[in-house]
Amino acid sequence: MKRFDVKRFARLVSEVAVLLAIYFLGCQIAAWWHLPIPGGVIGMALLLSAFALGLIKPATLQLGAGVLMAEMLLFFIPALMSLLDYGALVRNDGWRILLVIGVSTLLVMVVTAFTVEAVCRWRSRHEV
Known part of the structure; x- marks a missing residue:
């Protein structure tokens, strides 16, 4: 220990x-x-x-x-527990919700990658 x-x-x-x-x-x-x-x-x-x-x-x-x-998982547990109250919504529109989550996650990852790349290039040009 x-x-x-x-x-x-x-x-x-x-x-x-x-x-x-x-x-x-x-x-x-x-x-x-x-x-x-x-x-x-x-x-x-x-x-x-x-x-x-x-x-x-x-x-x-x-x-x-x-x-x-x-x-970080502890921050998402309340959101996951609230899904129990909206079971019908998840059953009917769950695929749309998953599509939005997937696309938004992908967009965040792409924007983050481009931002990091731009900052790294900017930093390498200004370190000389």
Whole structure:
């Protein structure tokens, strides 16, 4: 069994706190400016901007992001449980729902790939 490491735990808590602060800032910006974009998306854009500008190094948030990614299923359990209330909807229109989920997932992956590629090319041109 692993020994409890206070420094590692403190780092984890501080990294998750920074990620949550960026998320809440994105939510506040969306509320203040009445944007139709979710606060989480704005928070991710803020985080990407901070990475691109060098204000935050990705390695500094790696532990907290890793823990959140490892426990991501817990964030989706309430959504899955709500499907039990809408069994008829899933039986009748389930294929449409799956099609939308599949296409949107594919679009997110493609846009992410192109964004990462563009940022890598931009970064390699400006590092000289």
